[in-house]
Amino acid sequence: MQHSQSFSAGELIKTFRHGKVFVYFLVILGFVCLGMAGFVMYLSTIAPKMNPALFYGTFGLLLCFGLGAFWAAAWQKKLRRASYDVYEKGIAQIIGNQTAYTPYTEIEDLYLFSSGQTILSGMATNLAYRRNASEPFRWISEHLWGFMDFQQLVRERYLNERQPAILETLASGGAVTFNYISTGQVWRKRVSGKFLNISTLPIVLTRDALEVQGHKIPLSSLRSVDLNTWTEKVVIKDASGNIVLSTIGLGILSLDLFLNTLSLIREADFDRAAATPA
DSSP, rough: OOTTSOOOOOEEEEEEEEEOHHHHHHHEEEEEEEEHHHHHHHHHHHHTTOOOOHHHHHHHHHHHHHHHHHHHHHHHHHHHHOEEEESEEEEEEEEETTTEEGGGGOOOEEEEEGGGTTTTTOOOOOOEEEESSTTTEEEEEEBBBHHHHHHHHHHHHHHHHHHHHHHHHHHHTEEEEEEEOOOHHHHHHHHHHTTTTTOEEEEEOOEEEEEEEEEEEGGGGEEEEEEETTTTTEEEEETTOOOEEEEEGGBBBHHHHHHHHHHHHHHHHHHHHHSSOO
16 A cells, blocks of 8 residues: 555654665675686686586586575565664555555554574564454564664554554553464464465453453453563463463553553552442
């Protein structure tokens, strides 16, 4: 979807772009390998008594390396073609002369996940967002220049802009749905690399109850919400100590919004209970 710059996005906070050094390195490497392959073929013409198989094998290997480097450069260039403008009220993805702007208030799924060398640590090195399940994710990886600053800024702005609408819906008696993927699916995605092909389960939240996998639990019965940075898990227990929800934190889409909303509702319930005469 294309948008003009007339959208009400607030002030532009910062623009983030992908670095191109790695792409240039791959192109140079490709030319070097092809040049060396040509030199090897030249040597085979002036030293005919040497082993021809050695020359041809070396030539073929260098040729494959060179072509592989060019292919990798083209692939990396495609991955790095987008830039992102982070505004007060939304985020714009820019590819060429096309700008796709998405207000934070319309983003239902903000998806954080680990990849590469950070898989075991659980550090969020990728961010993807979409309005809802009917549209594909827009994926931003750690290759974006200043990715950690980008991620932190988007998470903060998203929480600030989306939270009031969520609280208003709950206050009026409505329900809000958060999506999550199971712990097993999180690990399967980390192994397969197919991070964006996910099947989500709903967490339905009202001002009085939390519903997970068909089980509805009054919020007044929730005892604790534990965040274990060592196991990466979010564990929610009721007053009896029974586990209501246990999953890897990054498996909960819009994790910051979910945890903050749950915390605010529980605080409001506590305040109401304290204000009620015995």
